[in-house]
Amino acid sequence: MRYITYLAIGIFFGIIMFKSEAASWFRIYEMFQFGSFHMYGIMGSAVVIGIIGVQVIKQRNIKPIDGDKMNLEPKDKGVTRYLFGGILFGLGWALAGVCPGPMYVLAGAGYVSVLIVIVGALIGAFLYGLLKPKMPH
Amino acid sequence: MNIIYEPWPWYIGGPLIALVMFLLLFAGRKFGMSSNLRTACAAMGAGKVADYFNYDWKSKRWNLMVVLGAIIGGFIASHFMGNSAVAINPKVAQQLAEDYQITSAGESYLPPEIFSVEALGDPFIIAVLLVGGILVGFGARYGGGCTSGHGVSGLSNLQIPSLIAVIGFFIGGLIMVHLLYPLIFA
Numbered sequence: 054m055r056y057i058t059y060l061a062i063g064i065f066f067g068i069i070m071f072k073s074e075a076a077s078w079f080r081i082y083e084m085f086q087f088g089s090f091h092m093y094g095i096m097g098s099a100v101v102i103g104i105i106g107v108q109v110i111k112q113r114n115i116k117p118i119d120g121d122k123m124n125l126e127p128k129d130k131g132v133t134r135y136l137f138g139g140i141l142f143g144l145g146w147a148l149a150g151v152c153p154g155p156m157y158v159l160a161g162a163g164y165v166s167v168l169i170v171i172v173g174a175l176i177g178a179f180l181y182g183l184l185k186p187k188m189p190h
Numbered sequence: 191m192n193i194i195y196e197p198w199p200w201y202i203g204g205p206l207i208a209l210v211m212f213l214l215l216f217a218g219r220k221f222g223m224s225s226n227l228r229t230a231c232a233a234m235g236a237g238k239v240a241d242y243f244n245y246d247w248k249s250k251r252w253n254l255m256v257v258l259g260a261i262i263g264g265f266i267a268s269h270f271m272g273n274s275a276v277a278i279n280p281k282v283a284q285q286l287a288e289d290y291q292i293t294s295a296g297e298s299y300l301p302p303e304i305f306s307v308e309a310l311g312d313p314f315i316i317a318v319l320l321v322g323g324i325l326v327g328f329g330a331r332y333g334g335g336c337t338s339g340h341g342v343s344g345l346s347n348l349q350i351p352s353l354i355a356v357i358g359f360f361i362g363g364l365i366m367v368h369l370l371y372p373l374i375f376a
């Protein structure tokens with residue numbers, strides 16, 4: 054039953070990604086050309102509402118439906134992994150024009166080519182797992 | 191504005207993404223679309239060769255359900271929710287046509303020059319998609335998150351590591367589009 058909830062949230066997310074055009078290669082390219090406010094507006098408004106909501110959750114100590122506390126642990130400290138991992142991610146994001154949420158949405162929309170991006174992402178995650186002990190973090 | 195059939199403006203899309211994050215938080219989980227890559231690798235047996243995949247991935251099966259949902263959501267939106275042509279800034283569209291012969295802005299959702307089945311006849315296009323995917327997967331796991339996990343969840347929780355990662359996303363993206371595209375796609 055809980056899995057149906059996650060499935061429903063995923064469907065909702067997929068529709069939002071597609072209809073807001075956040076899954077479009079053109080919008081990603083346009084963002085990196087500073088050609089429109091669209092993507093900045095999506096990210097910015099999500100974050101502003103997110104910050105307000107997270108503050109309310111913390112101050113009122115709101116709990117999840119059947120758990121003890123919200124999944125809001127602080128991230129591990131560090132700079133190297135976030136900066137270099139982030140840059141590699143950004144290079145791929147702009148090269149394929151796809152990031153990890155939209156790639157599934159686009160596969161569902163029928164873009165067969167995106168399956169290659171997904172396979173690549175799985176290979177990339179696997180390579181990271183192999184190389185993790187040797188990478189600076 | 192017809193909310194079903196017209197493209198959604200940013201002030202609809204952004205708040206709804208925040209809503210998805212809150213729904214997952216209230217379900218006791220968190221919003222981040224790249225942790226499923228680790229879960230999928232672990233489920234396929236990658237734990238045999240790398241410790242990174244030796245963890246209780248079965249407790250993370252929920253994020254594979256979110257993935258399945260995202261696939262279904264993409265199908266529903268593209269098939270039943272109207273025209274999916276994306277109209278970007280005309281100046282950017284013109285520049286794409288002049289510099290890279292990508293002339294489909296305003297007519298399609300993704301450029302068929304890269305994403306059509308016919309384009310897969312070109313090994314160069316396959317390499318672009320594959321290398322792009324590898325960088326996304328590797329970078330997301332090395333950096334500990336992607337546009338959703340750091341860009342939305344992490345920034346919403348005022349996490350400095352997420353701010354560093356998001357700055358990294360933009361450095362990488364700007365390098366790719368402004369410095370490497372002319373070399374790769376010229």
